[in-house]
Amino acid sequence: MADARYDRIRKIAAKYPERRSAMMPALRLAQDAHGGWLPAEALREVADALDLAPAEVEAVATFYDMFNLEPVGRHLVEVCTNLSCALAGAKQVVDALEIELGIPPGETSNDGEVTFRLIECAGGCGYAPVVVVDHLYREPTRPEDVPGLVEELRGR
Amino acid sequence: MAAELTVLTGAYDHDLTRLAEYRAVGGYRQLTRARKMKPPAVIEEISKASLRGRGGAGFPMGRKLGLVPPADKRQGPAYVVVNADESEPGAFKDREIIRRVPHRLLEGCLIAAHAIQAEAVFIYIRGEYLAEALVLEAAIDEARLAGLFGQVKVLLHRGAGAYICGEESALLESLEGNRGQPRPRPPFPPVAGLYMQPTLINNVQTVASVPAIIELGAERYAQLGVASAPGTVVYSLSGNVNRPGNYELPLGVTLRELVFEHGQGIADGRALKAIIPGGSSVPVFTPDQLDVQLDFDSVQAAGSYLGSAAVIVVDERACMVQLALRAEKFYVHESCGKCTPCREGTRWLVRLLEKIEAGDGTQADLDLVAEVCDRIEGKSLCALGDFAVWCVGSYLEKFRDEFQRHVDEGRCPYGGESSTEGVPAPSDQHTHTAMAQVPA
């Protein structure tokens, strides 16, 4: 299993002029393989496959928002609250989600189902407010759409 | 009038994500033509068209191409890198281009690669653009199978969430598998870029404009837009307008035309309060500046920047202090942390703005905001530091009395009724560091 990942990472790395360039694809791979986040052993795996020290991998992983260094829920609900979305009422969407999910942004529901967090501009400003569910954009999402959305997640 | 499109041409009446349809509208013919031309001739054509970079700085692409040492004057390989990190608040044009005309982007890449005899093309797309990455990946596979790449390797590389990776040298660091932190320059990418090899790095839209130049020829292309900045631009219109969205128009249209004709004006007939012409990073305009033409030089002459041509419309319900605070929270969250003024200064600004917004600010705090802005501007390693003060600095300068009222009245004049009241930001929620305890 881990060995299979080692080979996959080596294969990705072979596409680049320099092995280290496979860092982000490798981290994404490891994150998916470890339930959406990067425990220490995941970082060690990547380091091993790229012939780096684990610390060098941790340094990169902690730099980027999309790598999770803590466990996350089965679903990821992200709300953009940057200028355009803010002007279009993102705050109301955040409030609605907070009520429906029963947790403030930055937290994961107790049942481990949903992680709810705020993000910076997602590049959907023209279709604001933008909510991103499991990496797919819901544009626009209005407060009244929230209950249905949460129900849908709980259903899945 | 379709004739005036050069990037999204045909995108709305065909499914140009499919190779066959793109070819049906003449796709990849410009590549064939360009490949028949000698590399210097291609560079010459692009230079004559004086195509200016659409990523923000407006630097002429021809000049950049010219800085790359020709094949016979360099040891190692050269690379083309496409900046598809589009993360500037307000901008969503590259996304449109990738979704609608991925093959036009690829055609542009291959023409550029021919111009500098590049060995490989890397397209760095922001990690959040998953759907777009899939579209582009499919297009790449189709084109590869069709044998369009020839000797050139084309690789799609996904980012992982960091605004700074849009900055070209940080992007290269990130592509090399490091923390996305900018490099000191010189050397500039055309001389020493990816893996320290000569590298042409351009924005998605810039590259996607290249086929049109080969097709129309520099002269005809130069007749579009304005003399100082020919061609068309995809303007991203957002905020409090009736019809937000992407509009490809010639450079030089006025703000008024964009907002009131294409965008059909402010929602619910409210009054316009402020307008940001080039993404959250540039100085703000006031309603009396609606007649400014949207091209690099005109906007700059009016005291701001066209940047990524992302126009954000702000109506009367917004509190500029809250808007400034929210904007600054973005920069503190995105500062890479490498250089001192940006890392420390943005944090300081957020604290000051929070205080003022809460009604606890003093006169000294107001002056200090302006002062801290001065002390950051022009001293940071990359332009993010400047971006972080242009917004706040210009809000303070142009809406001074609104800031003043927060101090004098000890509260927000909107009394909680503003459209921007209590907007939370990622920097407020706990990030994935257990270590840095920043006291409230």
Place this chain on the structure above:
Amino acid sequence: MSSPELVNVVIDGRDVQVPKGTGMVETALAAGIEIPVFCYEPRLGSPIGACRMCLCEVDGMPKLQTACTMAAQDGLVLRTAQTSDKAAEGQDAVLEFILLNHPLDCPDCDKGGECPLQDLTFRWGPGNTRMRFPKRTFDKPIPISPLIGLDRERCILCYRCTRFSELVAEDGQLVAVNRGAQSVIATFEDEPYRAHFSGNVIEVCPVGALTSTTYRFRARPWEIQNVPTVCGLCPVGCNIWATTREGKLARILSRNHPEVDEGWLCDKGRFAYGHLRAEDRITAPLRRVRRRGFERVSWEEALDEAERGLRAAEGSVVVALSGGETVEQATALARLTQDGLGSRAAILPETSHPALDRFRAPLSAIRDADVCLVIGDDPVVERAPIVDLWLRQARRAGAEIITVHPAGSVPLEPGSAAWACAALTSADAPKELRPAVRSLKRAERVALVWSENDPTGGAYIAALAEKLGPKSSVYFLPRTPNGRGIAAAWGRADEPPADGEIGALIVSGDEVARDPGVRELAERARFVLAAVMFESEVTLWSHLVLPGTSYLERDGTTINLEGRPQRLRRAVTPPVDEELAFFAELAGRFGVEVDPWPGRLPDAHAPLPARTEADAPVKAPAARAPKRRRRGLEVVRYRGLFSGAAVARVPQLQFQRSLAEVELSAADALQRGIENGNLVRVSSNGTSRTLTARINRRLRAGVVRIENEHANGLEASVEVTHA
């Protein structure tokens, strides 16, 4: 290399001429102008322009520029904060930002008094910050290892320490994590920073964020004295400052010798000084009374006892030297034994081949080589650590590094070094060596490094160098700090008698005292005189024990692996006078005049003597390729750097000792179903040890690698199974 053209630059109105491309910080210094810097440190790779402290105004550029990232070009006109208000304003701004979250706890900071940030704040800085918000706080200081403490509040994120880790030592263990204002320096999962050179981050840190746990609060800079001397723990001989306070050693700092160490030290050299104050240190001469007991005796009594024992030996005398002695000590012993007692019998740590001096070069020349050939089974970093840093630097500069050992780029059988030296120039070189042969032929500058555990190897490597011609320089890594100097001082050595009784045995130093061969001689000796620092079984089988001294307590000369004579200086006084005085006086009693005063080389960085002329061609004994063992796995043993009497006595260094591990090739591991980290039993008929398996993808199949102390009792061929 042709000398680069000179260019004219104007700094603060002063004209300076420097070679094109000189950094502007250096250029300014050449004009007598200091530009303040924090992140800039040329030894850490190309400048990163992060701290922004060096902002200057440059003619023709609208924005302030960082001097540290600029190179001198003709006609460049630059104004520093001293003549440009804009630059001064910029610098002031940057300093204010740096101090925003800095605790300003100088009074109880180890760096206080020798802190660039403190100095700059006094010179330029704003007296008080205008930030009225609470500062960033962290738990402090947190240990990043038993040796180093990290205070994140003081850290100014100049990235010097992380660049050292990434770009100099290349251990990649100390990094910055998180982004922006959240960025902090950290190790992986807060595991200890365990690497041979970790201590250097303390010295590169421009503030008091990284401090030594062995030095914390020991001294204030104005109470201390810095003695220029040389490290005596390995054959590199790094130049050091020994900081003393009230006659006690407080710390070791580097004393940058650009040709030898470039200002880096290994952790053994930096931290092992604690052994000076070990409890089991012998502080007075001891004379055997009855079978097992000892009595403290005076210097005079000790001399009488020694004289009696040596006279009774009637010329049957053997001397065993450790390799840490000064040239003067070795000479005194040589005169005493050879001229006074008429014996040349000795156990020497090395035999140095004269031809080596024909190919000598400063260690810094490794950096300029285009091909470096490292030959021998001993890991260079364990034997002469700094050489490893030079090799890494060469690789970063584009040199090809060829390593010939079972885990090298040319993974030959263990013990192939001598044979490979010859094979590398023979017309019909075996297939695996041919690429190396080609590289060596093509190269314009070659660095040859001998790292085999075979003191007679000089002949082989010198012969190779001779064939390659003057383009090659040779670095023969002795096993001991002054092995070369001692071999030269002793001259021709006779073998000790193979059997029968011996009149007297003189054991010099703790190192050789632990040698089983010496132990065996002692059992045959009527009289054993040992000069050792610490109590050990040696004291039990000696008749007279002299208190030995440390390199930090001696004056004298030592010759490093390059063949560079360097001056040792006494930093602290030993419990009683040093061995030299004793043996000189003893020699006197046998009618031999020996100067009791060590030679006095200048304190300054010692130069390297010129290459000697060839007299006769080098004759290397024939060497055959080792034969592959049929059965079992062959053990390659090496001596870890963190071993020996001094290290054993410094508690904070214990975590650096080699782990109880066995390195396995991927193939052998797979075959035995062993995974990284598994506990395995390593056994050879009779003995067996339980060790942790470490899979080394570069290691040749059929070979395992184990550090000496963990290979104890194992034979040359072993089997490895799940424990």
